[in-house]
Amino acid sequence: MAKIKIAYAPSVRRLPSYLHIIRQAQRAGDYYISGTIIANELNLEPIQVRKDLAITGIIGKPKKGYPVEALVKAIEHYLGWDEIHEAVLVGAGNLGSALLGYQEFQLHGLHFVAAFDTDPSKIGKQVHGVPIFSMDSVEEGIKTYKAQIAVLTVPSPMAQATAEILVRAGVSSIWNFTNTKLKVGEDIVVQREDLSSGYALLSVMLQKVKGRLD
């Protein structure tokens, strides 16, 4: 697991939602947007929104708010979403296929160049325009495409062995959708996506509504 720590992880997590709203304002022709408007749209406190946006280095003007175009650029630059990042997807099952077709990723510079699977019926075909190759060629494929990001959607028991191949092939980051905590070198960025996290939040809110929690 990488030793890279993110000081403002909850803030970083919220930035894409802000970006979504700010882009809507941009399309509507607005020049300025206030933190309060963003906060109301997302059911957050305005002070939270202003603190979160401050990590990108931008400060709003009193009464006017943030200049929309500069705000989009500041967020995109902070996230590195103003550059294209070549990515491969490893494991083209249901979840993998859904990620290949997730259009918002293209807006974020995430560009899937290839996907890999063990299923012979998938190999040689395309999913959402991305070619599927044999898992045997994953190392070669990553080197050829110089992919930095690998999205890992293989079955969990295959996760660690697959991750080791990915690292050997030279990826610098793994977006891990499996249940396995990967053991890789400290210089490799690993972001584990746990669908149970969101379900835990939903569950706690449901408990509150039912009056079981304060």
Add this chain to the structure above:
Amino acid sequence: MAKIKIAYAPSVRRLPSYLHIIRQAQRAGDYYISGTIIANELNLEPIQVRKDLAITGIIGKPKKGYPVEALVKAIEHYLGWDEIHEAVLVGAGNLGSALLGYQEFQLHGLHFVAAFDTDPSKIGKQVHGVPIFSMDSVEEGIKTYKAQIAVLTVPSPMAQATAEILVRAGVSSIWNFTNTKLKVGEDIVVQREDLSSGYALLSVMLQKVKGRLD
């Protein structure tokens, strides 16, 4: 959007990962587990783990740590995962199908009783053992099954109209995987799952590794 606020959202988000590790210790026959062991496993600070676990009402013993069985029960009870929650899935595309097959949800009491889709080739079939019905019967289906939770995986432009049907049918919570911010009554719990959030974290870590951020 529901007005229910979760004071410890980042802590709640981490509870499923803790549960995963604690259950492993349970299967290995351990009676106690320390916060430090959990922290090391997840690359967190021990103080963070102890604070997070405290929200479930359990306190560890000095030197011994937490009694494993009581800790599992405390987390499950806090999350309401010690009860079965009937759920429907609305939109059985790639992402929806992946969620129907996500085995960990069964451990968390999430029980999919039915799924709904507009595609005639899917209706009448089963995906991961869950029957697919016509979208026209979603209101009737929710009432029949008394489902509390609806998992929304329809295309984003259909999200708001579909959510209104779900609410009319009586669901108390919507797990929203679309890009649309749903406008529903304040008594309805909505948890929006934004795959871009995790990608934002990965991106920031990648920027740090490259030395573009401090």
